[in-house]
Amino acid sequence: MIEQVGFGLVAGCIVLAALLVARARSAIHGVLWLGVVLAATAVLYVMLQAPFMAGIQLLLYVGGVMTLMILGVMLTRHHQQEDALERKRPWLAGVLSLSLLGMLITAIQKTPEIPASETTPATIKDLSRSLLSEHALSFEVLSLLLLATMIGAIVLLHRDRPSRLTEESP
Amino acid sequence: MTLGLCLILSAALFCIGLYGLLTHRNAIGLLLSLELMANATNINLIAFSRFRGDHIGQVFALFSIALTVAEVVVGLAIVILLHRAYRDARVGRASEFKN
Amino acid sequence: MPSSSFSLALLALLGPGAVALLLAIVTPLRNRVSAVVLSLAAALSALAAAIVLVKGQLQPVPPQLLTIPWLLQDGVPFAEIGLRIDGISTSMLLVVTFVASCVQIFSVGYMHDESKPAQGRYFTYHSLFLTAMNILVLAPNLLQLFLGWELVGVTSYLLIGYYFRKPSAAKAAVKAFWVTKFADMGLLIGLLVLRSKVGSFDWDAAITPAAANVVTLLLFIAVMGKSAQFPLHIWLPDAMEGPTPVSALLHAATMVAAGVFLIVRGWPLFAVAESTRAFMLGLGSVTALVAATMALFQTDIKKVLAYSTCSQLGYMIAALGAGSLLGGFFHLTTHAFFKALLFLGAGSVIHAVHSNDIRDMGGLARKMPLTTLTFVIGALSLAGLPGLAGFFSKDLILEAVGEHGVSLPLLLLLFSAFLTALYMGRLLLRVFFGESSDKASHAHESGGFLILPLVMLAVPALATGYFGGMFGQLYGTAYHFHLGTTGVIAAGLGLFGLGLAFVLYRKSEEHPALLQPIARLIEFGPMDRLYEGGFHRIALPFAALIGWIDRYLVDGVMNLTGLAFVVSGQKIRRLQTGVATDYVLATVCGVLALVLYGVLR
Numbered sequence: 001m002i003e004q005v006g007f008g009l010v011a012g013c014i015v016l017a018a019l020l021v022a023r024a025r026s027a028i029h030g031v032l033w034l035g036v037v038l039a040a041t042a043v044l045y046v047m048l049q050a051p052f053m054a055g056i057q058l059l060l061y062v063g064g065v066m067t068l069m070i071l072g073v074m075l076t077r078h079h080q081q082e083d084a085l086e087r088k089r090p091w092l093a094g095v096l097s098l099s100l101l102g103m104l105i106t107a108i109q110k111t112p113e114i115p116a117s118e119t120t121p122a123t124i125k126d127l128s129r130s131l132l133s134e135h136a137l138s139f140e141v142l143s144l145l146l147l148a149t150m151i152g153a154i155v156l157l158h159r160d161r162p163s164r165l166t167e168e169s170p
Numbered sequence: 171m172t173l174g175l176c177l178i179l180s181a182a183l184f185c186i187g188l189y190g191l192l193t194h195r196n197a198i199g200l201l202l203s204l205e206l207m208a209n210a211t212n213i214n215l216i217a218f219s220r221f222r223g224d225h226i227g228q229v230f231a232l233f234s235i236a237l238t239v240a241e242v243v244v245g246l247a248i249v250i251l252l253h254r255a256y257r258d259a260r261v262g263r264a265s266e267f268k269n
Numbered sequence: 270m271p272s273s274s275f276s277l278a279l280l281a282l283l284g285p286g287a288v289a290l291l292l293a294i295v296t297p298l299r300n301r302v303s304a305v306v307l308s309l310a311a312a313l314s315a316l317a318a319a320i321v322l323v324k325g326q327l328q329p330v331p332p333q334l335l336t337i338p339w340l341l342q343d344g345v346p347f348a349e350i351g352l353r354i355d356g357i358s359t360s361m362l363l364v365v366t367f368v369a370s371c372v373q374i375f376s377v378g379y380m381h382d383e384s385k386p387a388q389g390r391y392f393t394y395h396s397l398f399l400t401a402m403n404i405l406v407l408a409p410n411l412l413q414l415f416l417g418w419e420l421v422g423v424t425s426y427l428l429i430g431y432y433f434r435k436p437s438a439a440k441a442a443v444k445a446f447w448v449t450k451f452a453d454m455g456l457l458i459g460l461l462v463l464r465s466k467v468g469s470f471d472w473d474a475a476i477t478p479a480a481a482n483v484v485t486l487l488l489f490i491a492v493m494g495k496s497a498q499f500p501l502h503i504w505l506p507d508a509m510e511g512p513t514p515v516s517a518l519l520h521a522a523t524m525v526a527a528g529v530f531l532i533v534r535g536w537p538l539f540a541v542a543e544s545t546r547a548f549m550l551g552l553g554s555v556t557a558l559v560a561a562t563m564a565l566f567q568t569d570i571k572k573v574l575a576y577s578t579c580s581q582l583g584y585m586i587a588a589l590g591a592g593s594l595l596g597g598f599f600h601l602t603t604h605a606f607f608k609a610l611l612f613l614g615a616g617s618v619i620h621a622v623h624s625n626d627i628r629d630m631g632g633l634a635r636k637m638p639l640t641t642l643t644f645v646i647g648a649l650s651l652a653g654l655p656g657l658a659g660f661f662s663k664d665l666i667l668e669a670v671g672e673h674g675v676s677l678p679l680l681l682l683l684f685s686a687f688l689t690a691l692y693m694g695r696l697l698l699r700v701f702f703g704e705s706s707d708k709a710s711h712a713h714e715s716g717g718f719l720i721l722p723l724v725m726l727a728v729p730a731l732a733t734g735y736f737g738g739m740f741g742q743l744y745g746t747a748y749h750f751h752l753g754t755t756g757v758i759a760a761g762l763g764l765f766g767l768g769l770a771f772v773l774y775r776k777s778e779e780h781p782a783l784l785q786p787i788a789r790l791i792e793f794g795p796m797d798r799l800y801e802g803g804f805h806r807i808a809l810p811f812a813a814l815i816g817w818i819d820r821y822l823v824d825g826v827m828n829l830t831g832l833a834f835v836v837s838g839q840k841i842r843r844l845q846t847g848v849a850t851d852y853v854l855a856t857v858c859g860v861l862a863l864v865l866y867g868v869l870r
Contacts (some may be wrong), residue, residue, distance in 0.1 A: 002205050002265040007171040011179045018183050020191035028218040034202050041209055047171070048220040050194075053228050057212075060235055063244050065205070073198055076253040083202045090218075093192035097185040101860075103868045104181035110868075114173050117223025135229060142236050143232050150188070155249040159811055191853055202849075 006047060013040040031069045039063050049121035177218035184210035199247040201242065208238040275335045277322055278352045278414045279361060281315040282403045288854050289396035292389060299389030305377055312373050312399055316366040322359040326743055327623030334407050354742030357598070361406045361530055364602050366524050367729075368466070368609045369399050371722035375613050379514050379620055387454035391431060391512070398424040402523055406530065409459055410470040414534065418456065418495070421527060425519050429511040441507035441847060448504040449511030450656035452494020456531075459487030463538075465606050471534040478542065485542040488535060489549060496528030496582045499556040501521040505579055509571040513619055517612030522605035523580050529585045529601050536594055550590030550670070554678035554685075556583030561688035565695065569625045570615045573696050577651065578608055580685060584666050587678060591670030595746050600662035602740070607650040607659055610726035617715045617723065619698060634701040637714045641701045643723040646662045649699050650730045652690040653763040660763075664756040665748075669756045677754070687762040694770025768810035 017036040024030035038061040045054035131139050176239055209220030212231045219227025288311040291300045332355035336345030373395055380388050401424050405417025430442030460470060463484045467474040476484070492498070497505040508520050519525070519696075532539055533550075539546060560579035567573045581604045588596035617640045624629055634641045650657035653664075663686065671679045714720075741748030 002221045007175065009216050011175070015182055015186070018266065021202055021206060022186050023198055024191070024199075024202075027196060030199060034205055037206065037209060041213060043215055044213065046200075048176070048216050049192055049214050050177040050219065050228055053216055053231055056232065058227055058234060059211075060239055062207075065239060068246055069198070069201070069243060071555050072201075072249055076198070090193050092854075093189050096192065096854075096861060097189040098856075100188065100861055100864060102182055103864050104185070107176055107864075108177045108181065111174075111194075114171055116173075119223035122219070122225030122228055127228055130225060131227050131232070138233065142233060147238065149243050153243050153247040156251055158253040163223045189859060192850065192857065195850070 003047070007044075010040050010044050010047065014044070027073045028070070031066065031073060034069070035066045036061055038066070052122075052124050052127060173217060173221045176213065176221075180210045180213040180217070183207075183213065195254070197245075197252060201245045205238070205242070208234065208241075246248070271306065274322055274333060274354050275352060277318040277409055278354055279316040279364075280321075281366065282352070282400065283409060284311040284314050285396040285403065286479060286631060287311070287323075289393055289400055289477060292316045292396065294391040298459075300386045301389070302385075304389035306708065307397045309373050309377070310759075311396055314372045315399065315403065316363075319363040319366045323363045323743070326354075326356045326359045326815060327351065327739065329742075332411055348412045349407050349410060349700045350366070350413050354407070356731065357533055358637030360740065360743050361603070362524075362600075365402050365406060366399070366604045368400075368522040368605055368726075369395070371609065371725050372514045372522075372613065372659035374720055374725075375517070375616065375722040376512075376514045378716050379616055380512065381590045383808055387775065394424055394427050394431070398428065398519065398524075399718045401461075402527070404604075405527055408534070411463065411472055411535065412470040414531065415456055415460055418527065418531070419453065419490070421519075421524050422446065422453065422495075425449070425508070425524055428515040428519060429508045431511055431515065434508070438510040441504075441510040443738070445504040445508045448501055449494040452491050452501055455487045455490025455494075459484050459491070462487060466712045473537040476541065481538050481542040485539050485545040486548070488531060488538075489545055492528035492531055492586070493552070494528075494584065495531075496525050496578045498528075498552055498583065499559050500592065502556065502560060502579045507571050508573045509569070509575050509625075513571065513612060516575070517609045517616065520575065521612050525578060526585075526601050526605060527581060527598060529589070530580065531592060532586075533598050533601075534546050540592075546590045546592060548590070549586050550678050553583045553585070553587030553590055554681040556580065558583075558681045558688070559585065559683040562690065565688060565692040568627055568694065570618065570627050570700065571612070573627075573692060574608070574611055574615060577611075577689065577692065579602075580689065581608065581651070581794045584663065584685070587682060588666040588669055591666075591672070591678075593666065595741060595744050595748060596662070596665040596669045597868075599665055599737060599740050600746065601847040603650070603662040603730070606726055606733060607647040607730040610643060610647035610723060610730050611721055612718075612727065613627045614640055616648060617719045618644075618717055623715060627696065631698045631703045632701070637719050639703075639714060640723065641674055643727040644701070645697060647728045647730050648693045651687055652767060653759055655760045656734070656769075657771075658730050658733040659735055660760065662734075664753075664759060665737070665758050667755040667814045668753055671753075683755075683759060683762060686759045686811060688764045690763040691768025691770050691773075694767040695774040698770060698774045746824075773789040773869065 008104060016035055016038065017033045020033040021030050024033060038057060042054040042057040042062070045051070059143060187203045187206030187210060190206060191200060195198050196201060197247045212234055215234065216230040217227075219225060219231070271505070285308075286719065292304055292307065298304060320566060332353060334351065334353050336351030338350040339350040340347035341503075352560060373392070376395070380391055383391070401417050403419030404415075405414055405421060408414035408417060426442050426446040430439050431446050432438040433442075462480075463474075466480040467476050493501045505520055505525070509516055511520075552558050557580045560576045560583060564573050564576035564580060567576060582599070585597045585604070588600060597867065617628060617637070618633060619625055621633070621637060621640075646657070650659040653660045667679065667686075670676070671681060696854045735750045804843065
């Protein structure tokens with residue numbers, strides 16, 4: 001019973017905050033509401049017996065991505081007007097999204113339910129063993145990707161080396 | 171708490187993200203919406219991992235998070251570049267694709 | 270010794286090929302005497318190889334095959350390419366290389382006045398021709414034979430058009446090419462039919478008589494073109510525009526014989542094709558008669574010989590039609606020798622008199638004794654004088670045709686034998702005896718290069734007839750000469766023809782009044798006119814119609830399609846806004862459709 005209520009609360013939090021992200025008037029508000037969504041998702045992970053993932057979620061998303069986003073907003077903000085998130089064709093977007101949601105829910109309802117598994121939840125040990133044995137190659141490729149991203153970001157944004165776009169700017 | 175509920179939550183989050191993606195003009199807004207959608211998929215993965223008793227879902231979610239982070243980094247870099255070029259972060263202006 | 274015979278055959282094949290390639294690529298080499306030397310060396314070495322090969326075939330040995338798979342499809346070869354060494358191929362190889370060597374030696378003298386590059390070109394063509402002919406002769410299946418066949422056709426075009434600055438020579442080359450190419454379609458279609466019926470290009474594959482009739486009839490169309498059979502003979506007289514040695518090699522001895530060789534080679538197919546052979550017998554005898562008649566009324570020495578060639582090829586075809594493989598091939602061989610001899614002799618005369626017209630000649634016997642002697646040997650051999658080569662082979666043919674009693678083809682062939690003696694007698698009398706004209710009065714005997722091949726060819730023209738037994742061995746059929754009724758009649762008709770020629774043409778070349786209408790008819794050129802009319806009335810309007818359809822219907826559809834794409838592209842271009850969110854919207858619509866499909870299914 002407690003569990004049900006807890007899930008309801010968390011789910012409500014996530015959906016509400018997400019709606020606020022989508023409807024946010026200014027970028028900085030959107031970013032902050034996104035932080036709420038991500039933090040609530042971390043709580044959900046705990047409830048789903050994935051505490052390690054919850055930690056990662058907090059560390060990477062709330063800690064890393066949020067900081068980046070806020071930095072980005074601040075770097076690109078010059079005028080108050082620009083900060084406002086303009087919207088276009090909200091009706092069309094709403095209809096499309098709602099119809100997709102309806103279809104997805106229909107599909108989910110049609111599918112038979114799986115009862116919760118009784119096995120013990122995965123520990124960090126399990127995850128790390130899996131990552132470094134079975135998925136070792138993907139793991140290494142991922143690290144390469146992150147390295148490439150880092151270098152790419154530096155190359156794109158390095159001021160001393162003017163890029164094509166900045167040269168063409170008026 | 172059942173798998174169905176988790177999936178519906180994830181679907182709702184995804185659709186909200188989609189709505190944001192379709193309505194926002196600001197590049198930052200688009201990025202935020204993408205984050206919402208990525209988060210929705212992660213919830214899916216974790217939920218399946220829980221209900222199937224298989225930790226592979228968590229491993230997958232881990233990869234997914236790392237990829238999202240990389241995406242955010244590149245996306246923000248592009249946003250900043252656009253801003254430098256046009257003094258404006260609205261994607262609508264960036265119709266450079268059109269030649 | 271299979272391996273050594275294969276290397277010999279390869280030498281005969283690749284020697285001239287290498288020379289042709291070398292001369293074609295290295296221009297400086299072509300402009301010197303080295304072209305002549307190289308080409309001659311290749312021909313002579315091929316001749317030596319052929320002699321050794323034939324010697325090896327005199328004992329009964331099974332055919333030797335050396336093939337490599339060609340055009341692999343999923344590991345299965347579409348066809349094979351390589352060498353086949355047996356009695357037929359080696360004896361033909363010997364004939365080809367021998368005549369080619371003689372002709373090349375002759376050409377050294379005959380083409381002496383040409384410029385060095387022109388000579389180089391000439392000998393390059395000769396080497397190419399020899400290669401093509403050897404590819405054809407040594408072919409292990411019909412596909413490779415077709416390859417050589419077409420190469421021979423191209424070389425023939427090049428050599429007929431050797432004096433390409435002369436419009437008539439260029440025209441004749443094109444005409445020869447067109448007519449033979451038209452006929453070659455038969456060979457190509459026949460090949461495809463054979464492949465679809467028996468699954469290979471081998472001529473000794475098992476085949477039903479009905480299929481064999483279809484295939485051989487198609488092949489025979491090609492033979493009619495290449496071996497100048499009525500009504501596709503029209504290119505051969507015009508082909509005399511080429512240099513005389515070329516006429517001797519291609520249009521008398523070897524290339525035109527390729528058609529006969531095709532039948533000999535494809536004998537397993539032709540043997541079961543009764544209807545085709547009946548057709549061959551009829552057409553061959555008609556050709557023999559028509560061409561012999563035409564030969565009688567020519568004034569150009571080379572055209573007399575050209576029509577004579579048609580006529581003799583008709584004999585060979587008739588022999589094969591009557592089912593005598595040995596007769597056809599034996600006559601091919603003897604004819605190759607004496608007709609090459611006659612053409613080279615004519616070349617020697619033309620070289621001395623500087624004219625092709627027999628009215629410019631006369632009384633050359635005293636001035637050119639050796640040429641006269643060898644020419645007379647060739648002519649008498651052709652006329653079928655008993656004891657000479659032509660007599661034996663012709664006798665074999667007549668015997669085969671007359672095997673089942675007196676028939677129309679037999680009568681036609683016998684009458685042709687009489688005509689042959691008549692026109693050869695006329696030619697001899699007008700060219701070598703009687704009073705000499707102005708041009709002929711300054712003639713003198715030709716040099717060594719011209720005389721040597723004449724002597725070389727005169728020997729087999731005299732003596733080949735006595736080697737019938739050897740040919741029988743090469744073919745695996747027994748040959749015993751015995752003089753039958755037909756032989757006696759033919760010999761009598763030949764002698765009568767020579768005698769009549771002496772009576773009719775001793776004094777003048779004017780034809781007797783009785784023959785004047787035929788002369789006028791031939792001058793009118795009915796066959797050429799028929800083709801020309803057909804070409805102008807049927808082929809050209811048809812081509813114009815096709816051209817109109819192509820220009821306005823086919824092209825119209827194509828242009829309209831293109832225009833439609835351009836216009837619609839300009840309209841659709843508007844859809845591309847270049848705004849990222851618009852693309853997202855389109856993507857979402859697609860995803861929605863997919864999900865909807867998934868849910869509803």
